[in-house]
Amino acid sequence: MRKYPNPLNPCVVGVDVLERSVDGRGRLHSQRLLSTEWGLPSLARAILGTSRTLTYIREYSVVDPVEKKMELCSSNITLTNLVSVKERLVYTAHPENPDMTVLTQEATITITGISLGGYLESLMANTISSNAKKGWAAIEWIIENSESAVS
DSSP: OOOSSOTTOTTEEEEEEEEEEEOTTSOEEEEEEEEEEOOOOHHHHHHHTOOOOEEEEEEEEEEETTTTEEEEEEEEOSSTTTEEEEEEEEEEEOSSOTTSEEEEEEEEEEEOSOTTHHHHHHHHHHHHHHHHHHHHHHHHHHHHHHHHHHO
16 A cells, blocks of 8 residues: 555655455455556647646555455546546465565556547557556565565
8 A cells, every 4th residue: 555656656646545444354445546647748648639647546456465465456537538547456476486476467448539549549558568567666665665664
């Protein structure tokens, strides 16, 4: 839950916790609102017909300490009439090496009513892939800094 802010993904400029609870099985459920600066290239902004770069994302997560699993599902709530991005990240323990973590990523990008939509979809897919790598590095950064904060 300390994923943001971090120096590896400065585009997330704000995080608001909307709801957080622990269920009867000990899983932590959180719903957060992320404020992000997409930093879209000027060509992409022109295709979208907007100069807006501040966007909002709804993130729902479940952390299961028994199963050693964390699942994050996010979707944009800004510009949904043009672009819809739904992403799911699942972090699990490696089945053969408990000291390792497996990350599974799924993303669905839907673009409607925009010329050059294929170009924009490709650009966004590359950005999502790049951000997943940054997210992985951010998780490692958080773990390292959490351990140093406790010692």
